[in-house]
Amino acid sequence: MSSPKTVRWGILATGGIASTFTKDLLCDPTTRGVKHLKHTVVAAASSSSESRAKEFLKEVGAPSDAKAYGSYDAFVKNPDIDIVYIATPHSHHYQNAMLCLEASKNVLCEKAFTVNAAQARKLAEVAKSKKLFLMEAVWTRYFPLSVYVREQITSGRIGPITRVISDNSMALDPEKSFPDGKHRMVNPDLAGGALLDLGIYALTWVFQTMYHTQPEDSRQPPKLQAFVKNYEPTGQADEQSTMILQFPRSQEQGGDAHAVATTSLRVATAPGGNMNQPFVRIQGPKGEIQVFGHAFRPLSTKIIDQGGKVESKDFPIPGPGKGSGWYNGFGGSLQSEGEGHGMFWEADEAADAIINGRKEGRYLGLDESILIMEVMDEVRKQGGLKYPEKIETLDYPTQL
Numbered sequence: 001m002s003s004p005k006t007v008r009w010g011i012l013a014t015g016g017i018a019s020t021f022t023k024d025l026l027c028d029p030t031t032r033g034v035k036h037l038k039h040t041v042v043a044a045a046s047s048s049s050e051s052r053a054k055e056f057l058k059e060v061g062a063p064s065d066a067k068a069y070g071s072y073d074a075f076v077k078n079p080d081i082d083i084v085y086i087a088t089p090h091s092h093h094y095q096n097a098m099l100c101l102e103a104s105k106n107v108l109c110e111k112a113f114t115v116n117a118a119q120a121r122k123l124a125e126v127a128k129s130k131k132l133f134l135m136e137a138v139w140t141r142y143f144p145l146s147v148y149v150r151e152q153i154t155s156g157r158i159g160p161i162t163r164v165i166s167d168n169s170m171a172l173d174p175e176k177s178f179p180d181g182k183h184r185m186v187n188p189d190l191a192g193g194a195l196l197d198l199g200i201y202a203l204t205w206v207f208q209t210m211y212h213t214q215p216e217d218s219r220q221p222p223k224l225q226a227f228v229k230n231y232e233p234t235g236q237a238d239e240q241s242t243m244i245l246q247f248p249r250s251q252e253q254g255g256d257a258h259a260v261a262t263t264s265l266r267v268a269t270a271p272g273g274n275m276n277q278p279f280v281r282i283q284g285p286k287g288e289i290q291v292f293g294h295a296f297r298p299l300s301t302k303i304i305d306q307g308g309k310v311e312s313k314d315f316p317i318p319g320p321g322k323g324s325g326w327y328n329g330f331g332g333s334l335q336s337e338g339e340g341h342g343m344f345w346e347a348d349e350a351a352d353a354i355i356n357g358r359k360e361g362r363y364l365g366l367d368e369s370i371l372i373m374e375v376m377d378e379v380r381k382q383g384g385l386k387y388p389e390k391i392e393t394l395d396y397p398t399q400l
């Protein structure tokens, strides 16, 4: 076998998930059976200072010659970067991704991809015209567990999917956790709220089971009915959104299918951390697939047939994850030695695409990311939730 190819990453932003992702990236790929590629980090940038970028590189254990930048503009000029991972708040993804694409860099951009679908379409257009790789970093799609669930569906194990019920909610006690309203989870200027941050995973499970598993030429956008409850202290950011979707299907496909996707910053999928209930139930005439763990970091499945027979399967996240572990997205990392966080699978997909010349992710392409943004636009429209114009804009560059 030929020696592994190394893909050189640049990390744009130095916050919580940038740190978790980069530690995962630097885990030895052979510990998850990946032998044909390796990842390295050649640069990181902080919008605040070069010293913060330096500190970040040290904290994540990057190679000592990785370069630190105090501005994103200077960073994207580094000729050694093969791909940039963007880990800023949602509000900034469009501006940051455009900066990278204009500098001819491939991009893996954190979820939610952009603030609205128009921005996502524009990024896709620029990436395609410049023949660059661009993917929304919905890491969950690349988990072996997700691959397995999709395979169970396409193999017909539970028959044509009839209904999916999916939730991603966390009881964050927002007034207490984010008292000044400036945190990205609730701040309208940073496109805060449950929908774009957490709801996207509830939708991910709906789309990866009901939409992505259909033959490409028969996939059709869903109809939507949505309800949005705004978070009073900051006004235009949702604390809870509820979506009912109908996917059109032919009679041979089992007829129209329904889904309910819910998200909240006020109540939890797993109250008190009790993970014994599924966050997603995928139902067909021959049985039901249940998934356990968090919607973003699933850990086990149960398949229950109509006779009541249960098949359980665990999907542990391999390591070594020294210093990595579970990141809760708003208050730091819960360390768990020997485990990775699970972000390396999406990084492997991006690196493999770069090595093999693919321009999109296989399990979440640009058209599907755009469609999900369209659904979230429609949720916001029905719920009367609009973000400030400066972050909804297609203008580039814009100072945020």
Ligand SMILES: NC(=O)C1=CN([C@@H]2O[C@H](COP(=O)(O)OP(=O)(O)OC[C@H]3O[C@@H](n4cnc5c(N)ncnc54)[C@H](OP(=O)(O)O)[C@@H]3O)[C@@H](O)[C@H]2O)C=CC1
Pocket: 012, 013, 014, 015, 016, 017, 018, 045, 046, 047, 048, 049, 052, 087, 088, 089, 090, 092, 110, 111, 112, 137, 139, 184, 190, 197, 296, 327, 328, 329, 330
């Ligand atoms: N996949 C996953 O599991 C998770 C994904 N996420 C996603 O990652 C993104 C970042 O989240 P997270 O890391 O938790 O956020 P943090 O607030 O911890 O970090 C965001 C970073 O972005 C940079 N930044 C640039 N401009 C701003 C600004 N105006 N306000 C705040 N930060 C700014 C800062 O780094 P600097 O300026 O130093 O470059 C900052 O540290 C979001 O899109 C979120 O949805 C978050 C958590 C989990």
Ligand SMILES: O=C1OC[C@@H](O)[C@H](O)[C@H]1O
Pocket: 197, 198, 296, 327, 328, 329, 330
């Ligand atoms: O992507 C995410 O997954 C974990 C959550 O806690 C976090 O808020 C979110 O951004």
